[in-house]
Amino acid sequence: LLRFINNTVENKGRLEINYKGEWGTICNRGFHHVDAAVACRQLGYCSGRTIPSNMVDNGQGTIWFDNVECSGSEHKLINCSFSLDLTSHCSHSYDVGVHCYLSCPAEEDEGHLRLITGSASNKGRLEINYKGEWGTICAFSFGDDDAAVACKQLGYCSGKRIASYDVDYGNGNIWLVNMHCSGSENRLINCTYSIDISHCQHQYDVGVHCFLSCPAEEDEGHLRLITSSASNKGRLEINYKGEWGTICAHSFHHVDAAVACKQLGYCFGQSIPSNYVDDGNGTIWLVNIHCSGSENKLINCTYSIDTSHCPHQYDVGVHCYLSCPAEEDEGHLRLITGSASNKGRLEINYKGEWGTICALAFIMLMQQ
Incomplete structure (x- = not known):
């Protein structure tokens, strides 16, 4: 017989077995997802996975089994091979924990997504419904290509990842880690991933910013100046993917400001220190802009969209020239x-x- 010793939810916790008339725990050494699946099916669930021992309370009393190995076809855990030799110094800090799945839907019904948002409906913490439960995704190796697939699944045209500290931490399950999408997938669950989340905490939950629009290149990148006393100088903002946002001043130079000012209808311009303009709010779109000076739009320069290390105190400011006399x-x-x-x-x-x-x-x- 098997049982769960759990705290908050009924389908995950420390796994215990009744062997020779006594309840006891199982050592996690050699205990893998296939073994957890057999245990969960014996308990009446469709399947399951192991969870780290530090996510369950330590047991007490007897530790019965070590080195459990199942093929996956067994109906009961006791039918798998195991060792009773616990002289190898297995303690209760290594008790097996398992998470049994509430459902095992068909592949086409697995992996619905949702955004847990704050002030904007198109960005926030990404969650996935996996095995019948909502949970988060670990940000390790999660890139813009993965975010784009997720956003397209949610009905947007594309998207990018945002820093985990820009979204509220989740709670409960962390389902997936090490996502790798080619970009051609129509659902995030069709990308490659791992379910070994033992080294990931909720402080690393994935955040995404889904784009409101994906205009043609010639319609992308309109600019505006947010000014105070003078109409020709202030904070530079760009309309990117359907939203206005600021530009990070890291590596932004006079030649870049000149391109921006010419796009705005001025003859030329220069960058001004960020502390000369009011801090913006909302999205910071671009960073590390590099223009040759020949571009007719700022968006035609090279840039990065990884603005995770740039706060609004570094928003770009420009001073556009009213005339450029001989x-x-x-x-x-x-x-x-x-x-x-x-x-x-x-x-x-x-x-x-x-x-x-x-x-x-x-x-x-x-x-x-």
């Missing part, structure tokens, strides 16, 4: 004077705007 027409000066007309603050007209000149290095030049 060299001989550039650089008019004026004095902003007080009591005397021949001394005061020096200002220069540059790129169509009046501004000041920083005294650093200017003083040294004057002293030469």
